[in-house]
Amino acid sequence: MPCLNEAETLAICIDKAQGYLARSGVAGEVIIADNGSTDGSQQIAAEAGARVVPVADKGYGNALMGGIVAAHGTYVIMGDADDSYDFSKLDPFVERLRAGDELVMGNRFRGGIAPGAMPPLHKYLGNPVLSTVGRVLFRSDIKDFHCGLRGFNRESILNLGLITTGMEFASEVVVKSTLGGLRISEVPTTLDKDGRSRPPHLRSWRDGWRHLRFLMLFSPRWLFLIPGLIGFVVGMIGTIGLMFGPLVVGNVGFDVSSQVYLAALTVVGWQAVLFALLTKLYARHEGFYLPRSRSFERFAERATLENGALIGVGLFILGVVIGIVQLVAWGASGFGSQDPIDTMRLAVPAALFLMLGAQTVMASMFLGILSIDVRRA
Structure with missing residues (x-):
């Protein structure tokens, strides 16, 4: 889980992930890739039993790559630490990974988006348009390019040579996995309204443009x-x-x-x-x-x-x-x-x-x- 000042929701996310590991019998760990939190998120994560990996270089992509590199497992499941994704329901991802898929994407539009969980601008314009552009340019079957909950074979993803540091990292994973011939699938997942009282780190127009720019430059x-x-x-x-x-x-x-x-x-x-x-x-x-x-x-x-x-x-x-x-x-x-x-x-x-x-x-x-x-x- 990438983390930047997620003290309000971090413990809940860790508890759900650890509960899933215990219930399913999966041998795993919870990693918090901390990107310089100043609200005590590191202590909360450590007390909850997670492993904290400090990532000095700022950015969503940097934080995720720091956590992926530090992970010990064969498979990695990544998701935001704002309690918008349910880490207690990861069975579809694990099943597809064990079946040989190298990248398993969540699809929020198939699984269900709770009222207020996604701004109308993102739900009806941003995500559909960017996902359509990605499918057309790269002949991908993925219908939700920017779902934050996804699982993958750690070695396969590291071999792609991912380089972006910001929010466009989400697009880079899908694009390079597609171009690299990785076995990719998509499973339904839900999106709930996050539990934070502060505004999200995502900036709609700026980050949307960064995604679109990446997709165009790679085609x-x-x-x-x-x-x-x-x-x-x-x-x-x-x-x-x-x-x-x-x-x-x-x-x-x-x-x-x-x-x-x-x-x-x-x-x-x-x-x-x-x-x-x-x-x-x-x-x-x-x-x-x-x-x-x-x-x-x-x-x-x-x-x-x-x-x-x-x-x-x-x-x-x-x-x-x-x-x-x-x-x-x-x-x-x-x-x-x-x-x-x-x-x-x-x-x-x-x-x-x-x-x-x-x-x-x-x-x-x-x-x-x-x-x-x-x-x-």
């Missing part, structure tokens, strides 16, 4: 690759189409001013695509857990400095060729005055391919740095 496909591809394709088609004259769609006309904006969209889209690919290649190189696929693995095998540089040089040369064509046409007219609109029709795509080529070459150079084999301690 570069949806954050960068897909939006980038859409921007690149739309921008490129529009830029090339306007090389041959104005376009009219319905009652809307597009000309060189639109071409400039479309070219900018192409550059931004291509940069997003490159960033997504480099992010995944870096994660692959460092052994991080990010979503992978057979198509990406095939791409990764061919993604070398030389191949990327060839593509970049090809794009750059294409821009140079368009510029030379335009220069020759200008020379044929005696280098006199030019129609600015006709000039822009070719100048914009020429500049676009020069920029795309330069971007690609520089990205390939960075890829070359990633591919250097180094000796690790």
Whole structure:
């Protein structure tokens, strides 16, 4: 149990957990991962028979990791020390863990949420939205991503390399367990109104954003690759189409001013695509857990400095060729005055391919740095 000033409810939670251990015959211990309490929680925990593990680094994730590392058991069940979860009813978690599941999540929406136990903002917006985002981005079956009561195989979770320090730790456990191929299940659990008189440590908008940010950053496909591809394709088609004259769609006309904006969209889209690919290649190189696929693995095998540089040089040369064509046409007219609109029709795509080529070459150079084999301690 992570603990920060939980004197009002800590003893109740410990008594319930110890009662479950005695009733079920499970050989276990109750660990209180104290994150710097100043209300005497440490003494209360010790007197109640729990083992207190001081965790100096602040944060929900830090406290939990401190307790997980210090635990002696094969399995760990974690839950908040505010008496909102019933530690006397852990049989479903233990059954699934003994059956071989490596992560067992509680589901409060299936088990029941007592009146006043969860703010409407969390119940109808925050948790459903964030859980849906997590299921879509990571193809997870978990419907309550942020339930605080969960059990897991201690060794399996430690092997995931969990790194977050705050509330987003709850999301990180589910995401990395899913990406790591762990066997995951979900069981109904209840949520009661907590027994504290003080406000909770959770800050709805701040912590909700931290969860969402983590989910998005761990899915570069949806954050960068897909939006980038859409921007690149739309921008490129529009830029090339306007090389041959104005376009009219319905009652809307597009000309060189639109071409400039479309070219900018192409550059931004291509940069997003490159960033997504480099992010995944870096994660692959460092052994991080990010979503992978057979198509990406095939791409990764061919993604070398030389191949990327060839593509970049090809794009750059294409821009140079368009510029030379335009220069020759200008020379044929005696280098006199030019129609600015006709000039822009070719100048914009020429500049676009020069920029795309330069971007690609520089990205390939960075890829070359990633591919250097180094000796690790």
